[in-house]
Amino acid sequence: MVRSEPRKIIVKPTTGWAALNLRDLWIYRELVYFMTWRNLKVRYKQSLLGIGWAILQPFLTMVVFSIFFGNLAGVPSDGVPYPIFSYTALIPWTLFSKALQDASHSLVQSSHMITKVYFPRMILPLAAVLAGVVDFLIAFVVLLGMMVFYKVTPTANIWTIPFFLLLTLVTAIGVGLWLSALNVLYRDINYVLPFLTQFWMYISPIAYPTSMVPEKWRLVYALNPMTGVVEGFRWALLGTGQAPSMVTLISSLMALFLFISGMFYFKRMERQFADMV
Amino acid sequence: MSRTAIHVEHLGKQYRLGQFVGNYRTLRETFSEKFNARKTEEPRKLLPESIWALEDVSFDVLQGEVLGVVGRNGAGKSTLLKILSRVTEPTRGVVEIYGRVGSLLEVGTGFHPELTGRENIFLNGAILGMKKNEIESKFDEIVSFAEVETFIDTPVKRYSSGMYLRLAFAVAAHLEPEILVVDEVLAVGDADFQRKCLGKMSDVAKQGRTVLFVSHNMSAILRLTQETLVIDKGHLLLRAPTAEAVDFYLSRGLTQEGQRIWQPDEIPARADPFVPVAVRLTDRKGHILDGVRSTEPFFLEVEYKLKKPIKGLRVGIYIITSHGEFVFTSFDTDDPAQFEQYPQRPEGAYRSRCEVPANLLNGGRFVVGVNASSYRIKTYFHDEQALAFNVDAAGAPGTHWPENRLGAVRPMLAWKIDKIDGSEKK
Numbered sequence: 060m061v062r063s064e065p066r067k068i069i070v071k072p073t074t075g076w077a078a079l080n081l082r083d084l085w086i087y088r089e090l091v092y093f094m095t096w097r098n099l100k101v102r103y104k105q106s107l108l109g110i111g112w113a114i115l116q117p118f119l120t121m122v123v124f125s126i127f128f129g130n131l132a133g134v135p136s137d138g139v140p141y142p143i144f145s146y147t148a149l150i151p152w153t154l155f156s157k158a159l160q161d162a163s164h165s166l167v168q169s170s171h172m173i174t175k176v177y178f179p180r181m182i183l184p185l186a187a188v189l190a191g192v193v194d195f196l197i198a199f200v201v202l203l204g205m206m207v208f209y210k211v212t213p214t215a216n217i218w219t220i221p222f223f224l225l226l227t228l229v230t231a232i233g234v235g236l237w238l239s240a241l242n243v244l245y246r247d248i249n250y251v252l253p254f255l256t257q258f259w260m261y262i263s264p265i266a267y268p269t270s271m272v273p274e275k276w277r278l279v280y281a282l283n284p285m286t287g288v289v290e291g292f293r294w295a296l297l298g299t300g301q302a303p304s305m306v307t308l309i310s311s312l313m314a315l316f317l318f319i320s321g322m323f324y325f326k327r328m329e330r331q332f333a334d335m336v
Numbered sequence: 337m338s339r340t341a342i343h344v345e346h347l348g349k350q351y352r353l354g355q356f357v358g359n360y361r362t363l364r365e366t367f368s369e370k371f372n373a374r375k376t377e378e379p380r381k382l383l384p385e386s387i388w389a390l391e392d393v394s395f396d397v398l399q400g401e402v403l404g405v406v407g408r409n410g411a412g413k414s415t416l417l418k419i420l421s422r423v424t425e426p427t428r429g430v431v432e433i434y435g436r437v438g439s440l441l442e443v444g445t446g447f448h449p450e451l452t453g454r455e456n457i458f459l460n461g462a463i464l465g466m467k468k469n470e471i472e473s474k475f476d477e478i479v480s481f482a483e484v485e486t487f488i489d490t491p492v493k494r495y496s497s498g499m500y501l502r503l504a505f506a507v508a509a510h511l512e513p514e515i516l517v518v519d520e521v522l523a524v525g526d527a528d529f530q531r532k533c534l535g536k537m538s539d540v541a542k543q544g545r546t547v548l549f550v551s552h553n554m555s556a557i558l559r560l561t562q563e564t565l566v567i568d569k570g571h572l573l574l575r576a577p578t579a580e581a582v583d584f585y586l587s588r589g590l591t592q593e594g595q596r597i598w599q600p601d602e603i604p605a606r607a608d609p610f611v612p613v614a615v616r617l618t619d620r621k622g623h624i625l626d627g628v629r630s631t632e633p634f635f636l637e638v639e640y641k642l643k644k645p646i647k648g649l650r651v652g653i654y655i656i657t658s659h660g661e662f663v664f665t666s667f668d669t670d671d672p673a674q675f676e677q678y679p680q681r682p683e684g685a686y687r688s689r690c691e692v693p694a695n696l697l698n699g700g701r702f703v704v705g706v707n708a709s710s711y712r713i714k715t716y717f718h719d720e721q722a723l724a725f726n727v728d729a730a731g732a733p734g735t736h737w738p739e740n741r742l743g744a745v746r747p748m749l750a751w752k753i754d755k756i757d758g759s760e761k762k
Binding site: 089178 | 462464468
């Protein structure tokens, strides 16, 4: 048997901001798939309601929002039925908040793997975020059903949804990388996270329309990438709100910034994981 | 002409104390640390209370070489393997590795109890760096090696511990890396399984791949390796042909006079809640001895603490010859009455003491190992080289012939001589 020249690996101390080493991530790309698949499989094997949870969580939130914000508080919904209005925002939001939660625990939960075998650590938060996409798709089907029920026709811009989904994922992965790395070093993140998620929801146009935010603050408001995401979803599906504009651009740039800074921070902290976790 | 497989140069690894047990910080600590550092203008490079788990280690391994690594608990062996398998980064030095490193210290890594055997094979294979088609092509081989054919679609949480272990080992063993790193897997599983593991290892070695074998089992090291590294307190003390290295290792560093006290950094985190304190060789009155006579009884005692109650705990000793052969193993609850009296040991400080009768051991050097475990549940602590002592055979059976007696034991047996040809005349 002819063996090709073995790959040479050099192990030495790295200092400061390390290179991203995306080549390694590429070599291990199949592991991203397997870990995502494992996360899904385990989640649905262990919980009684299984796939039902993917629908129930955003759906029940939508019901509560519709009663209290839509009916009692009379929050405007840009001319579409409030349930559809809030559910459209809750789908990407649930994906995002679940991703933060799962990603931030991903490293600590897999400490037995980190201390025993080498693989690009980034795969763990990455797979945690990606597993949420299946829930997203299931919840999305429910949305289509609701649209039929409320007789809301999707706009011709529905084809842009994958872009806004991507924007959600990029944001979630960026923040997820930050949180997962921080969680290894400081377990305080467990206490910070519920507050952070809640806070983030209030500064995103989930329960209310962007049109309620004063014009002059819109661009500052767009610094939250989830603003661009939710606006995009509503625009593409319901035809409300603004067409992609400065808001979308600012949100996308911010998402990209979170993503890249997250990768570098993660990489910088990675070398300590096995000793700290 | 062999090429280099591993090149290690001035390798060093520093740990902050406390990191061994997985010490994470809180934000408050970090902030106050930084704040104080600025205040006193202390250079941050001076890490307080840090230790070098490995210091200035250099060696080369050629392709196809089978190299043993021996050292006491906490000597730095595991740290070395972790650096070689890229789990942790060194603080200093460089390692060049040619080829994929597979390690059997990661048996069962990533196994999920809810997933079936089949699913776990794929997942575990991917974690170890195998491609999907690679796993598919070896799937049948893995399953038959592990002997789990009928349970392959059962969640592994329903597997017996033996099946689980076999499956985990099978996946790791079929990785076919250029370099294989093995750490103590042979200490687990039944005898049959251990034979299989050893067989697989020598297969790997015969195929011309490089093997690094870390073990406390001297006879396995002697059997499988040609050369051995002796590591102590983070330093590489010796690299020599295995027989010489094992001899050096067993006769050196183990010369504490009849007593071994475990330092906190020698106690692995998994020992919790069992805390080994000391093992001693004493006379009847409890005085520590540095050597014993074959013709007199002596006592071995293990002192330990339990932070929490442990069910079914047994604390015991091994006696091992300096060639690494086991002479005997004995536990403090071997006696059924004793076993029933201690179904669970409450927390507190303990001493388990036994008498080793006279006329048992032959003259020579022996090693005492200590084991604390609950049968089929967990091995809390295990140190196969806790203590060494000499036995003086003077006065033992047969010493009127000044020759070396073969064998580790030298019992006084009740011989009787009868003449049976009946030609005796009265």
